[in-house]
Amino acid sequence: MSPRKAALTSLTPVGETALPPDSVAFDETEVTVYSSARIPSSSSFSSAFQLADDLILRPGVKSTNTNSSTRSRSSSPVKTMDDLAMAEPPIKFFEAGMKAIEPPEEVSGLYEELLDVCEGFQLLPGSLKVCVGSCTT
Amino acid sequence: MLVRVPHKDFANLSQHEIQSYSSQYEIRKLRDIYFEARSEATTIHSREELDVWQRVTSIREAAQKCNEDGDFESGWGEMVYSELFKVALRTGHVGWKNITPARIEPKWLCPKHLSGKPLGSKMVDYAMCLIPDDDTHRSILQLLRHLPEMDQNINQTRAAPVRYRPITVNVEVKLPGAGRNETMVQLSIWVAAQFNKLNALSGKRVSIGIPLVSVEGHDWRIYIAYQKENDDIVSNINSPCGICLR
Numbered sequence: 001m002s003p004r005k006a007a008l009t010s011l012t013p014v015g016e017t018a019l020p021p022d023s024v025a026f027d028e029t030e031v032t033v034y035s036s037a038r039i040p041s042s043s044s045f046s047s048a049f050q051l052a053d054d055l056i057l058r059p060g061v062k063s064t065n066t067n068s069s070t071r072s073r074s075s076s077p078v079k080t081m082d083d084l085a086m087a088e089p090p091i092k093f094f095e096a097g098m099k100a101i102e103p104p105e106e107v108s109g110l111y112e113e114l115l116d117v118c119e120g121f122q123l124l125p126g127s128l129k130v131c132v133g134s135c136t137t
Numbered sequence: 138m139l140v141r142v143p144h145k146d147f148a149n150l151s152q153h154e155i156q157s158y159s160s161q162y163e164i165r166k167l168r169d170i171y172f173e174a175r176s177e178a179t180t181i182h183s184r185e186e187l188d189v190w191q192r193v194t195s196i197r198e199a200a201q202k203c204n205e206d207g208d209f210e211s212g213w214g215e216m217v218y219s220e221l222f223k224v225a226l227r228t229g230h231v232g233w234k235n236i237t238p239a240r241i242e243p244k245w246l247c248p249k250h251l252s253g254k255p256l257g258s259k260m261v262d263y264a265m266c267l268i269p270d271d272d273t274h275r276s277i278l279q280l281l282r283h284l285p286e287m288d289q290n291i292n293q294t295r296a297a298p299v300r301y302r303p304i305t306v307n308v309e310v311k312l313p314g315a316g317r318n319e320t321m322v323q324l325s326i327w328v329a330a331q332f333n334k335l336n337a338l339s340g341k342r343v344s345i346g347i348p349l350v351s352v353e354g355h356d357w358r359i360y361i362a363y364q365k366e367n368d369d370i371v372s373n374i375n376s377p378c379g380i381c382l383r
Contacts, residue, residue, distance in 0.1 A: 080318055084325050087248035087256055091325045093360075107346035107363045112166075114348070114359055121171075127182035131190050 189224060196220050200355055210312055218263065218310060218352070231305060232268045236261065239296030242287075245330040245337075259326040265306035266299050277301050280338065291338075293330035304331065306348045313354030321360075324349045328362040336364075 084091040246255040
């Protein structure tokens with residue numbers, strides 16, 4: 001089986017390190033592979049979630065309320081952003097415009113655009129100035 | 138925020154000096170366009186511009202009413218959020234879906250406790266998503282066709298409304314006073330799973346930013362989630378600003 005086909009046979013999370021990996025080369029990128037059956041059974045998912053994982057949505061079949069991708073909201077012990085910062089990998093929050101935080105090149109364009117919007121730069125057409133003025137006074 | 142230069146200094150600085158001064162304190166570059174003389178705006182607005190403005194002001198009034206009446210989240214959804222999405226996404230190939238019941242496929246959940254257990258699943262309320270044209274739709278199906286049936290979805294969820302429509306912006310709403318802590322936990326876990334899925338689909342760490350929007354009554358805030366380069370899967374979330382609809 002070709003590496004690409006092997007990788008496609010079971011779509012798996014990239015960068016997983018908690019489980020013993022079977023490594024597969026994939027387009028010059030080392031991809032760690034494990035089957036869904038090897039997801040720890042002692043995870044915090046309910047047994048219902050484990051069961052739902054075995055259900056399959058078929059293309060063209062109209063979803064119903066038994067859709068495995070939709071169910072009632074779960075309760076989770078994760079309540080604070082500190083929990084996320086302590087997780088692996090961590091999720092961290094930064095405020096905008098901090099000199100120490102520089103988004104990667106690929107994100108900087110979007111970042112700049114959003115900052116422009118937040119400053120109100122080129123947000124509303126000038127022709128609406130009269131309307132805006134009458135609304136805010 | 139922009140650096141506020143004292144007025145008396147500002148008057149004597151050239152454009153280059155202001156840009157240089159600013160660059161010491163913030164990463165955002167003051168673009169040349171900021172210094173261009175402002176042309177006199179036309180006072181003639183088009184019918185569409187006026188229509189949009191009137192709809193926005195109506196939404197603002199509806200939001201004030203929801204707040205005064207203590208409406209439920211679903212009430213805000215009907216009268217404010219849905220209407221705002223309709224106006225904001227009235228053109229182009231981006232749509233929106235209420236995905237309140239959609240859950241993350243457990244396979245894509247991350248991050249984990251140091252013990253190795255996933256932190257737990259979370260859900261969000263709305264997603265802005267691409268409405269693919271025929272060619273893009275075929276490409277998405279082609280990408281997914283060779284995968285096991287349970288993986289044949291473009292997002293971190295198999296929920297039907299966004300199964301083949303790539304999610305571009307994730308939105309979580311709360312009632313006024315609910316606080317943003319739980320909202321950010323929800324959005325973080327949701328988007329971390331999205332990165333996990335996208336990484337797996339592309340076979341490498343994807344280098345994109347995914348906007349997140351947290352809404353608490355009138356308080357709208359935008360965040361950008363991205364994966365940090367020196368980690369395998371880290372969703373560092375950058376908070377550029379807050380937008381308040383008041």
